[in-house]
Amino acid sequence: xxxxxxxxxxxxxxxxxxxxxxxxxxxxxxxxxxxxxxxxxxxxxxxxxxxxxxxxxxxxxxxxxxxxxxxxxxxxxxxxxxxxxxxxxxxxxxxxxxxxxxxxxxxxxxxxxxxxxxxxxxxxxxxxxxxxxxxxxxxxxxxxxxxxxxxxxxxxxxxxxxxxxxxxxxxxxxxxxxxxxxxxxxxxxxxxxxxxxxxxxxxxxxxxxxxxxxxxxxxxxxxxxxxxxxxxxxxxxxxxxxxxxxxxxxxxxxxxxxxxxxxxxxxxxxxxxxxxxxxxxxxxxxxxxxxxxxxxxxxxxxxxxxxxxxxxxxxxxxxxxxxxxxxxxxxxxxxxxxxxxxxxxxxxxxxxxxxxxxxxxxxxxxxxxxxxxxxxxxxxxxxxxxxxxxxxxxxxxxxxxxxxxxxxxxxxxxxxxxxxxxxxxxxxxxxxxxxxxxxxxxxxxxxxxxxxxxxxxxxxxxxxxxxxxxxxxxxxxxxxxxxxxxxxxxxxxxxxxxxxxxxxxxxxxxxxxxxxxxxxxxxxxxxxxxx
Amino acid sequence: xxxxxxxxxxxxxxxxxxxxxxxxxxxxxxxxxxxxxxxxxxxxxxxxxxxxxxxxxxxxxxxxxxxxxxxxxxxxxxxxxxxxxxxxxxxxxxxxxxxxxxxxxxxxxxxxxxxxxxxxxxxxxxxxxxxxxxxxxxxxxxxxxxxxxxxxxxxxxxxxxxxxxxxxxxxxxxxxxxxxxxxxxxxxxxxxxxxxxxxxxxxxxxxxxxxxxxxxxxxxxxxxxxxxxxxxxxxxxxxxxxxxxxxxxxxxxxxxxxxxxxxxxxxxxxxxxxxxxxxxxxxxxxxxxxxxxxxxxxxxxxxxxxxxxxxxxxxxxxxxxxxxxxxxxx
Numbered sequence: 030x031x032x033x034x035x036x037x038x039x040x041x042x043x044x045x046x047x048x049x050x051x052x053x054x055x056x057x058x059x060x061x062x063x064x065x066x067x068x069x070x071x072x073x074x075x076x077x078x079x080x081x082x083x084x085x086x087x088x089x090x091x092x093x094x095x096x097x098x099x100x101x102x103x104x105x106x107x108x109x110x111x112x113x114x115x116x117x118x119x120x121x122x123x124x125x126x127x128x129x130x131x132x133x134x135x136x137x138x139x140x141x142x143x144x145x146x147x148x149x150x151x152x153x154x155x156x157x158x159x160x161x162x163x164x165x166x167x168x169x170x171x172x173x174x175x176x177x178x179x180x181x182x183x184x185x186x187x188x189x190x191x192x193x194x195x196x197x198x199x200x201x202x203x204x205x206x207x208x209x210x211x212x213x214x215x216x217x218x219x220x221x222x223x224x225x226x227x228x229x230x231x232x233x234x235x236x237x238x239x240x241x242x243x244x245x246x247x248x249x250x251x252x253x254x255x256x257x258x259x260x261x262x263x264x265x266x267x268x269x270x271x272x273x274x275x276x277x278x279x280x281x282x283x284x285x286x287x288x289x290x291x292x293x294x295x296x297x298x299x300x301x302x303x304x305x306x307x308x309x310x311x312x313x314x315x316x317x318x319x320x321x322x323x324x325x326x327x328x329x330x331x332x333x334x335x336x337x338x339x340x341x342x343x344x345x346x347x348x349x350x351x352x353x354x355x356x357x358x359x360x361x362x363x364x365x366x367x368x369x370x371x372x373x374x375x376x377x378x379x380x381x382x383x384x385x386x387x388x389x390x391x392x393x394x395x396x397x398x399x400x401x402x403x404x405x406x407x408x409x410x411x412x413x414x415x416x417x418x419x420x421x422x423x424x425x426x427x428x429x430x431x432x433x434x435x436x437x438x439x440x441x442x443x444x445x446x447x448x449x450x451x452x453x454x455x456x457x458x459x460x461x462x463x464x465x466x467x468x469x470x471x472x473x474x475x476x477x478x479x480x481x482x483x484x485x486x487x488x489x490x491x492x493x494x495x496x497x498x499x500x501x502x503x504x505x506x507x508x509x510x511x512x513x514x515x516x517x518x519x520x521x522x523x524x525x526x527x528x529x530x531x532x533x534x535x536x537x538x539x540x541x542x543x544x545x546x547x548x549x550x551x552x553x554x555x556x557x558x559x560x
Numbered sequence: 561x562x563x564x565x566x567x568x569x570x571x572x573x574x575x576x577x578x579x580x581x582x583x584x585x586x587x588x589x590x591x592x593x594x595x596x597x598x599x600x601x602x603x604x605x606x607x608x609x610x611x612x613x614x615x616x617x618x619x620x621x622x623x624x625x626x627x628x629x630x631x632x633x634x635x636x637x638x639x640x641x642x643x644x645x646x647x648x649x650x651x652x653x654x655x656x657x658x659x660x661x662x663x664x665x666x667x668x669x670x671x672x673x674x675x676x677x678x679x680x681x682x683x684x685x686x687x688x689x690x691x692x693x694x695x696x697x698x699x700x701x702x703x704x705x706x707x708x709x710x711x712x713x714x715x716x717x718x719x720x721x722x723x724x725x726x727x728x729x730x731x732x733x734x735x736x737x738x739x740x741x742x743x744x745x746x747x748x749x750x751x752x753x754x755x756x757x758x759x760x761x762x763x764x765x766x767x768x769x770x771x772x773x774x775x776x777x778x779x780x781x782x783x784x785x786x787x788x789x790x791x792x793x794x795x796x797x798x799x800x801x802x803x804x805x806x807x808x809x810x811x812x813x814x815x816x817x818x819x820x821x822x823x824x825x826x827x828x829x830x831x832x833x834x835x836x837x838x839x840x841x842x843x844x845x846x847x848x849x850x851x852x853x854x855x856x857x858x859x860x861x862x863x864x865x866x867x868x869x870x871x872x873x874x875x876x877x878x879x880x881x882x883x884x885x886x887x888x889x890x
Binding site for chain 1: 590608611612614615618624625626627628741742743746747750751752793794795796797808810811812813816817819820821822845846848849859861862863864865866867870
């Protein structure tokens with residue numbers, strides 16, 4: 030049977046190369062190219078040779094690829110990586126069969142350079158040729174090709190239609206969007222390549238290639254000595270997660286010497302829990318791990334499943350969190366997940382309010398108060414406002430914002446006496462919720478505060494509440510040298526037309542040149558009072 | 561040896577803190593790094609990097625760092641003076657123009673013994689706005705130079721020699737297979753890459769650093785971005801992936817690259833020896849090749865992959881830990 034393969038692709042394959050750089054841009058000499066301009070040497074002007082065009086450069090490199098000298102061939106392969114045109118790609122793909130591993134390495138690195146610069150090859154035979162080098166005898170070539178797999182996919186898995194001539198008849202037939210059988214076999218072998226990077230990359234990308242991971246291969250990979258391969262293999266168990274052999278292997282890995290692997294086992298056991306009850310028993314076993322971080326993570330995952338965690342384990346979680354030096358991704362996960370321990374978690378959060386890390390204290394305080402339903406209990410959160418870190422105090426004050434808190438005079442007094450201005454500002458804001466007697470008693474302490482915002486907040490609270498003598502306080506405050514205070518006093522007086530506005534007018538008549546006077550006149554005009 | 565050295569470092573670090581803020585150490589017992597972030601909602605560059613590095617420091621040395629950096633948005637923040645080390649990722653700042661009060665505070669901080677680490681304080685001009693690349697230029701970026709010409713008009717940054725103690729404070733040498741946790745017979749890197757790394761890119765685990773001395777003490781260092789190499793996920797895997805830019809030569813490059821097709825611009829970059837490399841780069845593309853002062857032409861090749869990334873991370877982390885431990889000694 031005579032078969033002449035015309036092999037043109039009707040669908041996608043017509044566009045072999047997505048991008049072709051305009052050749053004209055390569056032919057222009059750069060204006061900043063000063064070092065190639067004429068240079069004076071020994072009194073004479075040397076004329077620099079003109080750069081060749083893009084086509085000339087690539088043609089020359091193509092010739093060099095056929096040179097008998099390996100060094101010349103390597104140089105040509107490296108140079109072609111800089112020119113993203115179809116011809117360079119053809120030449121580089123051809124160089125992948127060079128007998129010298131150095132040339133093949135240079136060629137595959139240059140092809141990778143094309144791909145990483147967005148110049149993809151979509152011509153299936155060419156891409157298949159590149160991919161076939163996953164079985165190259167040279168490990169560097171294999172590594173490079175395995176790294177490139179995600180970029181080869183679009184060309185490699187491309188379907189279409191080809192036209193073949195059989196006994197003089199043109200026959201259209203489909204090209205499947207799957208891996209060629211020999212390449213499939215090669216991929217299956219690459220799972221167990223002697224090089225760990227190739228194994229890891231093949232494992233990482235086999236789904237893109239639609240190559241299933243055989244159970245026996247997965248079992249071998251879950252026994253791999255290389256940590257990178259092992260971590261990747263653990264991510265790939267889902268399709269085989271219900272097999273007893275995999276469950277046993279995961280159980281074995283739960284006591285792996287590397288902590289990262291054990292942490293990964295926890296994540297895997299959590300996600301695979303629905304496939305087999307063995308995964309949950311793995312998690313239970315891991316609550317006895319020698320490392321408190323691993324133990325804590327396993328315990329909180331169990332708690333999230335609704336399992337009761339033993340008090341001794343909870344104690345260890347508490348000890349672990351108290352011993353950490355600050356927040357990290359893992360600590361954050363465990364810290365928030367303590368809520369899943371329910372009532373038992375409250376004590377953990379309580380203990381953590383005395384942690385050395387301010388971030389942990391901040392979260393612990395908020396969680397402790399929330400899980401204790403304690404936002405209405407002043408005594409519960411009052412100690413948080415004594416925290417030495419402003420961030421902790423701010424977190425609590427922000428959480429309290431919008432809540433109506435009825436302070437006793439003693440409680441408010443504690444806030445007024447705080448050495449932190451943010452707490453005193455909070456006290457001043459809460460004067461609005463206090464009774465008149467308390468405001469009268471504590472307000473004046475706040476009026477002489479060293480912090481401007483405390484004073485201005487107090488002035489605003491006193492004017493709003495119309496405490497006895499408030500007009501006098503406002504008019505005195507108008508004489509303050511601080512504009513923020515003057516402004517608060519003016520706003521207070523403007524709110525009361527009976528007593529406040531006359532007092533403001535009187536102030537203006539006596540102090541027409543004051544900083545606040547112009548603004549006060551404008552504000553009075555707005556409410557219909559002309560001066 | 562490392563054990564005793566660790567204790568020494570911790571002791572000296574604590575002494576510094578005791579003098580700076582006795583009360584704080586009594587309560588916390590750990591050293592807190594101050595990180596400048598002038599705009600809270602700005603785009604963060606490697607936000608998990610510093611906490612991850614500090615965690616590694618705690619795990620691998622006997623120093624005790626608080627893994628939560630203390631963020632400040634202004635150099636006049638009084639909390640700066642309570643802590644001995646200020647970390648600034650220059651790529652995270654909207655600009656490096658500070659008002660006089662902040663410049664004065666920075667000067668005072670350094671004069672009082674504070675140490676400033678300017679990550680991404682070195683950045684080759686041809687990188688432009690590309691924050692994903694570093695380049696080992698041997699001079700501070702212009703914005704840093706402008707800032708410090710106002711902070712310390714009488715001083716200039718000087719390159720740190722390859723023999724500087726900073727590069728061997730705790731970790732010495734480039735990562736071995738054991739450090740990388742890979743089998744002893746596994747190739748760490750492609751041969752050309754390894755050769756370049758060992759001989760030129762990071763010889764004896766050094767890198768392009770410039771520093772500024774105050775009262776005879778190295779009080780500020782600037783480096784190309786290193787934070788990209790500090791992140792680990794919860795399973796111990798490195799994030800994000802890092803690629804290598806390598807200079808490679810070939811028999812005929814001195815002739816061929818001189819004549820090869822090129823459209824783009826050239827950029828001068830200062831080398832370790834003070835001479836200039838001429839970088840050939842096309843707009844929007846990675847640099848193509850370089851003409852070195854000795855007349856040699858070399859091509860830039862780009863390598864990526866697990867082994868490249870793991871190696872780079874291991875190096876940057878060891879370097880970062882050396883910097884912070886050195887800061888404690890000073």
